[in-house]
Amino acid sequence: MQLSKQVLRRQLLQQRQALPEAEWQQKSDRISDHLRQAAFFQQARTVFAYLSFRQExxxxxxxxxxxxxxxxxxxxxxxxWHHWQxxxxxxxxxxxxGIMEPKATLPILSPAVADLILIPAVACSAQGYRLGYGGGYYDRLLSQWPHLKTIGLVFDDADRLPLPTDPWDQPLKAICTEAGFRQPDGKT
Structure with a gap:
């Protein structure tokens, strides 16, 4: 029996928040290293990213x-999206x-200018669907801008999990964990 998104989210958030800080930082640094070394990151001019919350x-x-x-x-x-130094x-x-956000006075950026968008996830499925916090913000963004190069960022122990999906869920183009990059199953 597959768990509901709410139950799965709660369990995975508790597991992630139980990570010792040194291990969380080490795993995060490995994800950043993979991104930094990727040609698509090096060639990107505008990158949309998030500010870490709840040990993302x-x-x-x-x-x-x-x-x-x-x-x-x-x-x-x-x-x-706002331009941030x-x-x-x-x-x-x-x-x-409670998530840190840019002040409304900072210049607004259209998703049309993004070369890459780094998306946080509570978990990802083998098919590239993500479990987020349940607000649907990223799914709405991706449904309006399907051409965006989207990389879901998640720790390896929360990747390739069987996740329930809804009709509005939008798959990611790739996933990056501390182990490296992968394409969703069935994608080339």
């Missing part, structure tokens, strides 16, 4: 001045879910 893989070591960075702000039921913490504030 942190991208702190990845943020540099060689890319234009977009970070999301929740506005209603949508994500609005790496490490400019004065331009961030807690949002509606």
């Amino acid at each position: 893989p942190t991208l702190q070591s990845l943020f540099d001045d060689q890319h234009q960075w977009g970070v999301p702000r929740c506005v209603g039921s949508e994500l609005v 790496p490490h400019d913490l004065d331009q961030l504030q807690p949002g509606k879910y």
